[in-house]
Amino acid sequence: MFSITEFLGVAPDPTLFAIVAIGIIWLTFAYSRMLRKKSKIQDPEVFTTPAPKPLVDFDLSSAAPQLYRPFRHGVTHVTMGIRKLDWDNWIEMDCNYLRYHDLKVSELEKDLSAHVKYVDNAVTRDACFEVLEELTAYLTARYPKIFQIRDGILHNTLTKEKFNYPATTPTQAMTTAAKLVQDDLLIMVENDDGHYHLDAGAVCLPGFWRLSEKFRMSLDTLHIEAKVPHYQAKLQKSMNRFFKAMRPEKAVIRNNFFIQLDDGLHWSHRMGDQSGTEVASWASANDVGLTIKDLHFRSERQSLRRLPRSGALLFTVRTYFEPVTTIAKEPHVPGRLAEAIEQWDESTSVYKGKHHWAGILLPYLHEQDQLQKESGLLEKVAEGQYPY
Numbered sequence: 001m002f003s004i005t006e007f008l009g010v011a012p013d014p015t016l017f018a019i020v021a022i023g024i025i026w027l028t029f030a031y032s033r034m035l036r037k038k039s040k041i042q043d044p045e046v047f048t049t050p051a052p053k054p055l056v057d058f059d060l061s062s063a064a065p066q067l068y069r070p071f072r073h074g075v076t077h078v079t080m081g082i083r084k085l086d087w088d089n090w091i092e093m094d095c096n097y098l099r100y101h102d103l104k105v106s107e108l109e110k111d112l113s114a115h116v117k118y119v120d121n122a123v124t125r126d127a128c129f130e131v132l133e134e135l136t137a138y139l140t141a142r143y144p145k146i147f148q149i150r151d152g153i154l155h156n157t158l159t160k161e162k163f164n165y166p167a168t169t170p171t172q173a174m175t176t177a178a179k180l181v182q183d184d185l186l187i188m189v190e191n192d193d194g195h196y197h198l199d200a201g202a203v204c205l206p207g208f209w210r211l212s213e214k215f216r217m218s219l220d221t222l223h224i225e226a227k228v229p230h231y232q233a234k235l236q237k238s239m240n241r242f243f244k245a246m247r248p249e250k251a252v253i254r255n256n257f258f259i260q261l262d263d264g265l266h267w268s269h270r271m272g273d274q275s276g277t278e279v280a281s282w283a284s285a286n287d288v289g290l291t292i293k294d295l296h297f298r299s300e301r302q303s304l305r306r307l308p309r310s311g312a313l314l315f316t317v318r319t320y321f322e323p324v325t326t327i328a329k330e331p332h333v334p335g336r337l338a339e340a341i342e343q344w345d346e347s348t349s350v351y352k353g354k355h356h357w358a359g360i361l362l363p364y365l366h367e368q369d370q371l372q373k374e375s376g377l378l379e380k381v382a383e384g385q386y387p388y
Contacts, residue, residue, distance in 0.1 A: 082252040090138055098159070186203065332383045
């Protein structure tokens with residue numbers, strides 16, 4: 001029988017044999033792991049994003065923003081809160097598009113490097129190009145009257161912008177992508193430490209954080225430094241497993257919400273100076289002279305998907321932003337929102353700055369809820385399903 005010691009031309013020493021065998025096993029394991037990683041990241045045939053159903057007659061001016069009101073009756077359980085993404089609805093456009101677009105362009109022109117960043121390695125560079133490619137393929141198919149490619153130029157017929165396509169640099173790719181959609185864009189890449197890190201982004205409308213503060217952070221660090229309630233006890237392990245196992249065809253969405261102290265879509269000035277270096281936090285927030293008219297309801301619709309070619313993970317973060325006094329007119333909303341807020345535990349209340357605004361907001365919501373009950377509105381209009 002053939003033996004490894006005969007092949008090496010040495011006597012069959014048991015110790016040497018054990019060392020060689022262990023080495024071969026380790027090399028086999030390392031090589032197979034490399035092949036799995038290479039297949040996941042570099043094989044373009046694994047998955048092709050489904051083409052969305054075209055909205056040929058889409059009228060932006062009459063497209064109202066979606067009414068995401070992601071708060072429930074009763075006790076809220078700590079979960080990732082994800083739902084399956086319908087590929088047709090990956091990117092949403094509405095009548096606020098031009099307002100968002102113009103604000104994003106203004107932010108990018110003011111300080112491009114503050115809003116667009118990427119780690120200069122092969123996977124992240126490729127992911128930046130892939131983000132623009134995926135968005136372009138989707139937008140030109142979904143909204144063909146608005147987004148068109150002709151002779152190597154990507155046209156936005158609403159804004160009259162013309163972009164070279166494909167992009168020539170990662171920064172150009174991410175900047176163009178940012179101008180196409182109302183969403184902010186975040187790219188998470190698995191690093192050598194086995195964790196996903198925020199390694200690229202185009203972030204113009206964050207509200208109360210800066211890309212420079214979060215750039216290169218791992219998934220765990222992002223959540224732990226932000227003091228996300230119950231992250232380490234209830235979410236950390238499941239989220240890390242989910243990120244590692246996520247497949248390109250299994251995209252998901254989730255919603256969240258905050259109460260904001262002012263009307264700054266791109267930056268909450270009551271949370272600090274946007275051009276400063278101090279991290280914005282509720283601890284230093286300014287609530288002096290606050291009234292119900294100042295308070296705004298800030299809700300995010302986040303999609304998460306694995307990019308099929310680069311293997312990076314892409315977050316799209318679309319912010320919906322309205323005065324509290326506007327959403328409180330909607331049937332069932334003031335009562336359900338008050339109920340949800342009053343169920344928060346202490347860590348959630350601190351995380352969402354409840355002590356700054358609860359004394360103003362909760363009495364107002366209860367008043368509006370009572371008016372809806374007395375008018376019979378709640379009996380006439382059925383309550384919808386989450387996220388409402």
